[in-house]
Amino acid sequence: MGEVPVEVDFDELLEANPDVVGWIYCEDTIINYPVLQGEDNSYYLHHTLDGTYVRTGSIFADGNNRRDFQDANTIIYGHHTKDVFMFATLDYWAEQKYYEEHPVIWLLTPTQDYKIVLFSGYHTSAYSDTYQIFSEPGEAFAEYLAACREQSDFQADVELDENAKYVLLSTCAYVFTDARYVLHGMLVPVEKACFKE
Numbered sequence: 001m002g003e004v005p006v007e008v009d010f011d012e013l014l015e016a017n018p019d020v021v022g023w024i025y026c027e028d029t030i031i032n033y034p035v036l037q038g039e040d041n042s043y044y045l046h047h048t049l050d051g052t053y054v055r056t057g058s059i060f061a062d063g064n065n066r067r068d069f070q071d072a073n074t075i076i077y078g079h080h081t082k083d084v085f086m087f088a089t090l091d092y093w094a095e096q097k098y099y100e101e102h103p104v105i106w107l108l109t110p111t112q113d114y115k116i117v118l119f120s121g122y123h124t125s126a127y128s129d130t131y132q133i134f135s136e137p138g139e140a141f142a143e144y145l146a147a148c149r150e151q152s153d154f155q156a157d158v159e160l161d162e163n164a165k166y167v168l169l170s171t172c173a174y175v176f177t178d179a180r181y182v183l184h185g186m187l188v189p190v191e192k193a194c195f196k197e
Contacts, residue, residue, distance in 0.1 A: 116185035
């Protein structure tokens with residue numbers, strides 16, 4: 001899992017839409033999408049890369065996060081569609097076997113590529129403390145990470161670095177009112193797939 005498995009032309013993507021902040025990909029799954037970020041969390045809920053209005057919207061980062069994934073944690077949202085697109089499969093990670101088959105998701109950005117090393121997944125409320133954004137690491141963030149890990153449906157032998165950057169992937173779930181399924185992962189920088197001369 002050392003080499004980045006996909007190549008993304010960010011020059012072309014950014015020319016099409018400067019709101020592109022990354023690309024998220026997971027091998028052998030449906031997850032293979034650009035990540036956008038608007039000024040708020042409503043526009044890309046129902047708009048695509050080219051500005052088309054669709055109910056399924058886009059995968060997008062929280063408008064309150066920095067655009068370069070340099071906050072201690074960044075929240076990335078995606079719809080749970082009935083036709084199993086976008087983030088509809090996030091709750092598959094509730095099964096230990098599925099996690100073991102897919103322990104890593106990839107996040108590519110214009111300046112740096114990352115492995116998202118997953119360490120926790122669980123159901124939570126849309127209004128829970130899970131949706132806190134921490135701009136910097138510290139004691140409160142360390143406690144947050146520990147609480148997230150404690151709730152996990154799967155067991156992951158991942159040593160967390162309190163000074164690393166993290167992402168929270170979130171989608172709707174239908175097990176109770178305003179339910180969400182979330183995955184937490186640590187960003188581990190990797191070399192870019194290719195370099196331009």
